[in-house]
Amino acid sequence: QKEVEQDPGPLSVPEGAIVSLNCTYSNSAFQYFMWYRQYSRKGPELLMYTYSSGNKEDGRFTAQVDKSSKYISLFIRDSQPSDSATYLCAMSPLPAGYSTLTFGKGTMLLVSP
Amino acid sequence: NAGVTQTPKFRILKIGQSMTLQCTQDMNHNYMYWYRQDPGMGLKLIYYSVGAGITDKGEVPNGYNVSRSTTEDFPLRLELAAPSQTSVYFCASRSSGTGDNEQFFGPGTRLTVL
DSSP states (O other): OOSEEOOOOOEEEETTOOEEEEEEEOOTTOOEEEEEEEOTTSOOEEEEEEESSEEEEETTEEEEEETTTTEEEEEESSOOGGGOEEEEEEEESSOTTTSOOEEOOOEEEEEEO | OOOEEEEOSEEEEOTTOOEEEEEEESSOOSEEEEEEEOTTSOEEEEEEEEETTEEEEOSOOTTEEEOOSSSSBOOEEEOSOOGGGOEEEEEEEEOSSSSOOOOEEOOOEEEEEO
């Protein structure tokens, strides 16, 4: 079993839809969870950062962590064509300052106008 | 700030050739990283550095070497290039300490080994 599993997609939705992106993981030591967004032919950029279980909201984006199920989600409300990108989950057992990150393979999202 | 810059943007190598991928950051970050990204495979850590003079292996270090003589620069060396090293290479940096400590990524170098 891989440490971090993420459906590669592509996930195609119409503009305005609510998008749900997910990752599962096997290492119970993971405590810090991140979502990166990567536009085509660009480097990834940090979108959301959460610690332990719970929700975190930032504008149209909500990150959710369920450590009991080893499952994290990213919700995008009122999706826009500009949200079309690959979304990578990443996680680490320690604060990002003290350990390296384990990345999922990424989910490609396509939002059509 | 320019952030993290990488050169070259593209490169085609023949099997057995060597090259150095350059990475420079101007944010005075202590931590720097090299990743490779194969299609549909996410990011794999090659090497990382927690400061000048200190480097360590990541998940996939074979076939690569690094050095860190300054805070700003973290070059990645490929010796005896092989087709399996065809990939997109990303350099990243971050500040030390706790907090969200975002890793800032460069634009990547697309390498093809034929």
